[in-house]
Amino acid sequence: MKIDVLTLFPAMFAGPLDESIIRRARDNGLLELKIHQLRDWTHDRHKTVDDKPFGGGPGMLLKPEPLFEAIESLKRKTTRVILLSPAGRKFDQDIARELAQAGDLLLVTGHYEGFDERVREELTDDELSIGDYVLTNGALPAMVVVDAVTRLLPGVLGDDESSRDESFSHGLLEYPQWTRPAEYRGMKVPDILVSGNHAEIEKWRREQAKLRTEKQRPDLLK
């Protein structure tokens, strides 16, 4: 998969997407990630990307010209242009799975008070929010989407890192788990898990997942 990211802060992407599983996916060619500086599509000495909102109001907006030129030069036929903003549909595991099956992605990150509306109307295939809170810019949301989507790409997660039984995979939170030692400071692993009775263990785990979901995320059961 090819993911292009359009941002005013390319340096913010150095680090989170250069380690561990994402690093390996990039080295293995399973993910081709390119970070682009929006100012590279400006033509004035000050590399202007923002301006005041018509009708007044606080703050600045991202101008249409640099975004139109950047998106039109980066977008290919199979590219899905995704705007990151608090006004988007709420990003979740289902959408991550959907995007992992999509073609290439172009993630357009916001800043200031947001985008000139013509960018949304003319160029955007999808708009995503990572949550109902306001961030200083869209770089972190873009990293969240890159991470959640990349780990679902075939071949990215090794067997010992599988995404098979994880949270939200069956609409439930993950069941509780333990590893060695079987007893730690008097705290013991539930006997069922050392019983070797895998059918019983599966059944118990499903019950635990449902109990935890009822307790911590009843909204997921609706």
Ligand code: 4FV
């Ligand atoms: C955001 C979110 C977000 C809003 C103002 C960037 C900021 C600035 N993006 N999910 N929550 N964006 O807070 O995606 O433009």
